[in-house]
Structure formats: structure tokens, C-alpha cells
Amino acid sequence: MKAILIIAHHCILPGAYKGFEEILDRLHHDLPGTRVASTSLLDLENDLRTLLREDVESVTLLPYLLLNGQHTKNDVPRVVAKLQAEFPQIPITLLPCLGDWKEFSSMVVAGVRSAQNACTCAPLSSWSHECGDRIHSERAHSSNLFSIELNLEGRNVLVVGGGRIALRKVKTLIPTGAHITVVAPQFDPEFEMLKADEPSSITLKQRPYEPLDLRCVFMVFICTDQPAVNAQVSNDARARRILVNNACDYLDGDFIVPARMDFGENIAVTVSTQGRAPSLAKKLKQKIQTEWAEDLVQIEKDFKKE
Structure with missing residues (x-):
């Protein structure tokens, strides 16, 4: 199995990895059978060593960086050389940083041209507000969450x-x-x-x-x-x-945990307000426990008799 390891800067700002995650999704989709992983500059040596210990035949490293500076000229190559010596049987290929890719300049020019064309239709301040409103509405989770029960045994x-x-x-x-x-x-x-x-x-x-x-x-x-x-x-x-x-x-987050109640051995009831009203979920849980508990336990007993 071949592997790709993408190296990015570490950042704590929410939403910083949105574009990064889209690239990971594309690689997963377009390169089936390839192990796609990511790491930060701080974790590169540990994560690359862990990857090399797995059943991989080669590793390609992509520095998700624009400038060919200290990291891409010295820091990353030094780690690669060290681990290549530890695992000589597995070839490690270090790609250029994104800023050095021939396609990158064309992409930048196309993006700037598109932005200029957009500005002819609306002022920048108006465009910024519209984007902000769209981002806010996306963040509001207008769609419903998907309910699921996960098997976590051994995870x-x-x-x-x-x-x-x-x-x-x-x-x-x-x-x-x-x-x-x-x-x-x-x-x-x-x-x-x-x-x-x-x-x-x-x-x-x-x-x-x-x-x-x-x-x-x-x-x-x-x-x-x-x-x-x-x-x-x-x-x-x-x-x-x-x-x-x-x-x-x-x-x-990617998911929420609904309020759960167990009645007998086989009945589990969950209550969710999609994360929007935890206090309401708490009241509903109390109401179910107070008014439904005996009936639910009896339903299970009757089911066992059938």
C-alpha cells in the first residue's frame, strides 16, 4: 500500500483547516487504496515514523506550505533524511511546497481574475457581508443531524x-x-x-x-x-x-450525544433537540422517566412473554 502524508502548519483558529480537509477528501476519493494521512510540522517526525512502521511500500510527503523557506529547505528534509536512514527499504519522496508548483501561479491568477469580476457586480464590503451571512447560516445547522448508534467496543x-x-x-x-x-x-x-x-x-x-x-x-x-x-x-x-x-x-463538533434512558434490558430511549435546547431535552427526559418508565418496563416484560 502506498501512502501520502500532508504536512501543514499547526493552527488553533476554528475553521482553519477547511480547505485542507477538502484536499484530504479529494485524495481519499481519487486515490482509492492509498493511505492518506496528515500531520503538522511539530508532529512530522513521530507521525512519519508511525506510518513507516505500518505495511506501506512507499511514502510521498506534500508540504502544504506556500514559501520555500526554513521549513521546506531545512526542517522537513532533515526529518526525511533521518527516517529514510532508519527505514531504507521504504522510499520516501518529498514533493516541492505548493508555491513552487507550476500550476499554482495559474490558479492564483485565475482566482484574482474571478474576484475582480465579482467586484464589478458588488462592492467589496457588500461581498464580505454576504459571505459572512452565508457562513453564519451554514454554521447554524439548518439541516437535521443524523441519528446513529455507534459500536465503540475496543475503540x-x-x-x-x-x-x-x-x-x-x-x-x-x-x-x-x-x-x-x-x-x-x-x-x-x-x-x-x-x-x-x-x-x-x-x-x-x-x-x-x-x-x-x-x-x-x-x-x-x-x-x-x-x-x-x-x-x-x-x-x-x-x-x-x-x-x-x-x-x-x-x-x-461533528456530533452531539442525546440524553439516554434505559428501561429494562432491551429498551433505550434517547431525547435530542439537535443540540439547540439542552434544557428542553433535560425536561423531556425527566418527563419520560416520571410518566413512562413503568409502562416501558411493562412493555418489555410483556414482549418477553410472547
């Missing part, structure tokens, strides 16, 4: 944060059989009790989040009260195509 799940919100997430994850790693500078005392009860399911790392925490992770739950940390985790995860749940900003 690696990362929870970033050590407070009560993170604690609730971990409690809901334990019955799924997932391998849960929780990273935070400080933990709610109850985490230690959970760890004692589920030593094989939960790993606690008492330190700040690091991008390497996302290695081999299937999904991540962001549960901190620090916007900069939340943005960094979100962007790091998206660059690696990892599912994100952001407890502080549901619009930033």
Missing part, C-alpha cells in the same frame, strides 16, 4: 478535560467497552474512584493536552473551559479526520 476514545462535564462523558462511555483516555492538568476526585472500578477501561493522564494524544484515536470529547485549548483540540482532530464532540460549542 480508543479521548476525553480532554477533568471537570464534571468530562466526568459525565466518561460515565456514559464506560458501558460501551471503549478504551478511554482522559487528559487534564487536574481531575475531579471522582475520576480516581472510576479508575479504581474500571482499571482496564480508563487511563488518566494528569498533564495538559498534547497533539500526540490523538494518535490512534477514533473520537474525541472536548470538555474544558479554555477556548484556546478547545480550538486546538478541535483543529488537531479535524486534521487527522477524527470525530469531534465539543461540549462547549455543539456547532463546532
Whole structure:
């Protein structure tokens, strides 16, 4: 299997990787059978070494950078030379930075020409406001979310944060059989009790989040009260195509977790307001538990008798 590793700058701003993700999607679609991965300049050596240890026959590196500067002339080639010596049997090809591609200048000229033509129809300020309105409406999730139940047994799940919100997430994850790693500078005392009860399911790392925490992770739950940390985790995860749940900003995440109630052995009822009204979901859950619980348990008992 051949592999492509795209190298990009690390950025914590929300939405910074939108164009980057589109390129990853195109590569996945147009190059079936090729392992497509991404990394940052900071993680290049570790991620490239991990990739070379997999069953790959060659690796092509694409620096997602415009200028042929310090990174592309020195930093990246130095890492490539080091790992090529460690894995001489696997050829590593380093492509030029994007700014040096012959097609790039034509693309820039075409983009500028298109922008100039657009300006003849509307002032720049008006065009900017229209774009802003469109982005805002896209962010509002006008379409409904897709409901799904995932099998997490044996999957690696990362929870970033050590407070009560993170604690609730971990409690809901334990019955799924997932391998849960929780990273935070400080933990709610109850985490230690959970760890004692589920030593094989939960790993606690008492330190700040690091991008390497996302290695081999299937999904991540962001549960901190620090916007900069939340943005960094979100962007790091998206660059690696990892599912994100952001407890502080549901619009930033890929999915939400509905309120769930179990009745008997086989009935599970979930309540969702599409993330728009958590307090309403809480009221609905309380109403169902108060008024429907006995009937639902009885329905299951009657079903077993049939």
C-alpha cells in the first residue's frame, strides 16, 4: 500500500483547516487504496515514523506550505533524511511546497481574475457581508443531524478535560467497552474512584493536552473551559479526520450525544433537540422517566412473554 502524508502548519483558529480537509477528501476519493494521512510540522517526525512502521511500500510527503523557506529547505528534509536512514527499504519522496508548483501561479491568477469580476457586480464590503451571512447560516445547522448508534467496543476514545462535564462523558462511555483516555492538568476526585472500578477501561493522564494524544484515536470529547485549548483540540482532530464532540460549542463538533434512558434490558430511549435546547431535552427526559418508565418496563416484560 502506498501512502501520502500532508504536512501543514499547526493552527488553533476554528475553521482553519477547511480547505485542507477538502484536499484530504479529494485524495481519499481519487486515490482509492492509498493511505492518506496528515500531520503538522511539530508532529512530522513521530507521525512519519508511525506510518513507516505500518505495511506501506512507499511514502510521498506534500508540504502544504506556500514559501520555500526554513521549513521546506531545512526542517522537513532533515526529518526525511533521518527516517529514510532508519527505514531504507521504504522510499520516501518529498514533493516541492505548493508555491513552487507550476500550476499554482495559474490558479492564483485565475482566482484574482474571478474576484475582480465579482467586484464589478458588488462592492467589496457588500461581498464580505454576504459571505459572512452565508457562513453564519451554514454554521447554524439548518439541516437535521443524523441519528446513529455507534459500536465503540475496543475503540480508543479521548476525553480532554477533568471537570464534571468530562466526568459525565466518561460515565456514559464506560458501558460501551471503549478504551478511554482522559487528559487534564487536574481531575475531579471522582475520576480516581472510576479508575479504581474500571482499571482496564480508563487511563488518566494528569498533564495538559498534547497533539500526540490523538494518535490512534477514533473520537474525541472536548470538555474544558479554555477556548484556546478547545480550538486546538478541535483543529488537531479535524486534521487527522477524527470525530469531534465539543461540549462547549455543539456547532463546532461533528456530533452531539442525546440524553439516554434505559428501561429494562432491551429498551433505550434517547431525547435530542439537535443540540439547540439542552434544557428542553433535560425536561423531556425527566418527563419520560416520571410518566413512562413503568409502562416501558411493562412493555418489555410483556414482549418477553410472547
